[in-house]
Amino acid sequence: SQTIHQWPATLVQPVGSPLSLECTVEGTSNPNLYWYRQAAGRGLQLLFYSVGIGQISSEVPQNLSASRPQDRQFILSSKKLLLSDSGFYLCAWSGGEGGSYNEQFFGPGTRLTVL
Amino acid sequence: KNEVEQSPQNLTAQEGEFITINCSYSVGISALHWLQQHPGGGIVSLFMLSSGKKKHGRLIATINIQEKHSSLHITASHPRDSAVYICAPRGGGATNKLIFGTGTLLAVQP
Numbered sequence: 001s002q003t004i005h006q007w008p009a010t011l012v013q014p015v016g017s018p019l020s021l022e023c024t025v026e027g028t029s030n031p032n033l034y035w036y037r038q039a040a041g042r043g044l045q046l047l048f049y050s051v052g053i054g055q056i057s058s059e060v061p062q063n064l065s066a067s068r069p070q071d072r073q074f075i076l077s078s079k080k081l082l083l084s085d086s087g088f089y090l091c092a093w094s095g096g097e098g099g100s101y102n103e104q105f106f107g108p109g110t111r112l113t114v115l
Numbered sequence: 116k117n118e119v120e121q122s123p124q125n126l127t128a129q130e131g132e133f134i135t136i137n138c139s140y141s142v143g144i145s146a147l148h149w150l151q152q153h154p155g156g157g158i159v160s161l162f163m164l165s166s167g168k169k170k171h172g173r174l175i176a177t178i179n180i181q182e183k184h185s186s187l188h189i190t191a192s193h194p195r196d197s198a199v200y201i202c203a204p205r206g207g208g209a210t211n212k213l214i215f216g217t218g219t220l221l222a223v224q225p
Contacts, residue, residue: 032211038156043217044201059212088156094211102146104213106158 002027006091006107013114019064019078021110023091026072031096033074034104035066038088050074086114118142121202121216128223134189136219138202141183148213149176149187150201158201161187192223 003026013019025031035047046059048066056066063082067075074091091107094100119140128134138147146165152158162169162176164185169176173192178185189196202216 034212044203044213044215046212046215049212090156090158102163102211103160104148104211105160106150109156109158111156 002093002105004091004093004105004107006089006110008110009108010111011113013081013112015083015114016080019076019081019085019112021076021089021091021112023074023076023107024072025074025093025096028093028096029071031072031093033068034092034094035074035076036090036092038090039084040087044090048076081114083114086112088112117217118214119202119204119216121200121219123219124217125220126222128192128221130193130223130225132192132223134192134196134221134223136187136200136202136221138185138187138204138216139183140185140202140204140214142204142206142214144180144204144206146205147178147185148203148205149185150203152199152201152218154198161200163205189221194223194225197221197223 005024033050036044037047038044048058050056050068053068064078089110092104094104122137146163148163149161150158151161164176164178173190175188199218199220201218203213206212
């Protein structure tokens, strides 16, 4: 069976500090991977998606970047956090050899507070 | 105007009531997802629809592709149904990107 992991679950960081959130998927290969953000009181917004290793597409201009160094690993980063980066970050996957491209499966999320 | 509109935005119901949440979208889609987000933030996919109707337990989802409209129904609602319900149409292509509605916050009171 397939599972998706995210860590950390919660994070409090000062403005200007770096960020690294990690997402890994097990039980499939070559999945599509996604990073979403949900700001307080707002809906989910797609930040990045990846259809393969090293292939990253950005949906919105922002202070964040993403990387996919391995097939089932997706990393969200920032060099200097802003207050506006606070939110709930969700990783998701679909497709690949272990799943269906018709479904998306979400990780447990990371709640980031920038002070 | 948002590409995806949900109504109502907030809904309070008494236990046992029949609940309907509506979703209208303005873009072409290949399918539509209904998601449930619990208070802790975790998201669960309830349905993926490309036509017609699907039923899972007390949940029913319908979609009318021509009218660009979908509904989520909950029969015999229960306090454990309290959550945010999110409509998410999916565009075509290899990326399977979802477009999210703002969600409907449902509170079912005992």
